[in-house]
Amino acid sequence: MTLTKADLVQQVYKKHPSLTKAQATDSVEAFLAISKASLISGEDLLLSGFGKFNVKDKKARRGRNPQTGDELTLAARRVVTFKPSGILRAKINQG
C-alpha cells in the first residue's frame, strides 16, 4: 500500500468537517507548496515529531560510472536529505 496526496486530502476532509472537499484539497496543496518553497529557498524544514528536511550543498567530486567503470566528474549540487525524528523512529519500530 502506498499513501498518496489523494489519501492525505481524504483524511483532512474526514477529520475537518468544516472544510469542503475543495478546501481540503487546497490545504494539502498549500501545505506541500509552503514546504517546497522553504527547501527551494535553501532553508531547512523542521517538522517536529516527524523529522527534518535538510538542504545540503555538495562539492564537485570525481566518480565512476558503475556500469562502465569510466571516470567522470560529478558537478557540485544542492540536495535535500531527510532525518527522521526520534518519535517517528520509535513509532515505526513499536510492536
Add this chain to the structure above:
Amino acid sequence: MNKSELIEALAEKINVPIREAASITNTIIDTMSDALAKGESIEIRGFGSFVVKEYGSYTGRNPKTGEKIQVAPKKLPFFKVGKDLREKVDQNRKK
C-alpha cells in the same frame, strides 16, 4: 522553517485561523507517520517518496570502547526527493 512557521504560512495562504491550520498540519503529519508505522510507503508527486527499510540484527561495535554489541533489528524511513523539487532546489544553488 519550523512547524509553527509553516502553520502560520498555511493559515495565511488558505485563509483560516491559526488553530485550524495547526489542526490540518497535524492531520497531514499524523497521517504520514501512521502510514510509515504500518510499513506503508508514501508517494507525493513533485515532493518525494518515503519507504520503510528493514534491517536485520547484526553484531556491531561500540566505536568508543571497541566492545562487541548485538544490534537489534530495526526499521528506518528513507526519503527520496521528487524530480521537480530536486531540480528546483539545485537551480537555486548559487543565488
